[in-house]
Amino acid sequence: xxxxxxxxxxxxxxxxxxxxxxxxxxxxxxxxxxxxxxxxxxxxxxxxxxxxxxxxxxxxxxxxxxxxxxxxxxxxxxxxxxxxxxxxxxxxxxxxxxxxxxxxxxxxxxxxxx
Amino acid sequence: xxxxxxxxxxxxxxxxxxxxxxxxxxxxxxxxxxxxxxxxxxxxxxxxxxxxxxxxxxxxxxxxxxxxxxxxxxxxxxxxxxxxxxxxxxxxxxxxxxxxxxxxxxxxxxxxxx
Numbered sequence: 001x002x003x004x005x006x007x008x009x010x011x012x013x014x015x016x017x018x019x020x021x022x023x024x025x026x027x028x029x030x031x032x033x034x035x036x037x038x039x040x041x042x043x044x045x046x047x048x049x050x051x052x053x054x055x056x057x058x059x060x061x062x063x064x065x066x067x068x069x070x071x072x073x074x075x076x077x078x079x080x081x082x083x084x085x086x087x088x089x090x091x092x093x094x095x096x097x098x099x100x101x102x103x104x105x106x107x108x109x110x111x112x113x114x
Numbered sequence: 115x116x117x118x119x120x121x122x123x124x125x126x127x128x129x130x131x132x133x134x135x136x137x138x139x140x141x142x143x144x145x146x147x148x149x150x151x152x153x154x155x156x157x158x159x160x161x162x163x164x165x166x167x168x169x170x171x172x173x174x175x176x177x178x179x180x181x182x183x184x185x186x187x188x189x190x191x192x193x194x195x196x197x198x199x200x201x202x203x204x205x206x207x208x209x210x211x212x213x214x215x216x217x218x219x220x221x222x223x224x225x226x227x228x
């Protein structure tokens with residue numbers, strides 16, 4: 001089935017460690033996004049990529065990094081510089097720009113920093 | 115700063131009651147507007163969207179939303195809710211010439227009592 005696969009679903013990390021969340025899509029979508037979801041704050045945009053080998057910072061990019069080496073993959077690294085990394089992370093993709101179409105979301109990855 | 119605001123964090127209704135969830139945005143230019151829904155344990159999915167034309171848009175499952183430009187609002191409505199409408203609802207907006215950046219509101223949790 002076509003869709004977005006995020007892994008792992010649950011992840012625990014010690015303070016000071018970097019961790020990478022995987023996001024793969026087989027929808028042949030050009031654009032991909034990472035959002036962070038916290039209770040009462042909705043979804044906040046971390047990074048987005050409209051084309052391979054290009055990406056832009058969202059509203060809360062500090063402490064995060066991404067790469068877009070392949071169309072179908074957009075991994076997110078949560079670095080030790082992220083002050084409050086415990087959150088639910090959502091990856092999404094869209095065929096064209098977010099302004100013109102629907103975003104398709106993965107099931108999410110819940111990161112807990114111990 | 116550009117933002118999307120949702121008025122209610124948690125709404126509790128009985129079945130058959132009417133629903134209206136508020137959404138306001140702060141962009142000054144042309145905007146595209148969306149409502150997404152997250153049912154318990156499921157992916158976020160698109161409920162409806164407004165790009166232009168008739169300001170009253172209809173979505174899935176009997177939902178509709180009205181774009182009122184003078185009030186910068188895009189409220190979601192349903193005449194008669196069902197228990198299965200229990201979910202979290204997110205309003206989102208993107209500015210026409212900032213195609214990659216979709217901004218979400220804080221979300222409204224709707225609980226429908228049977």
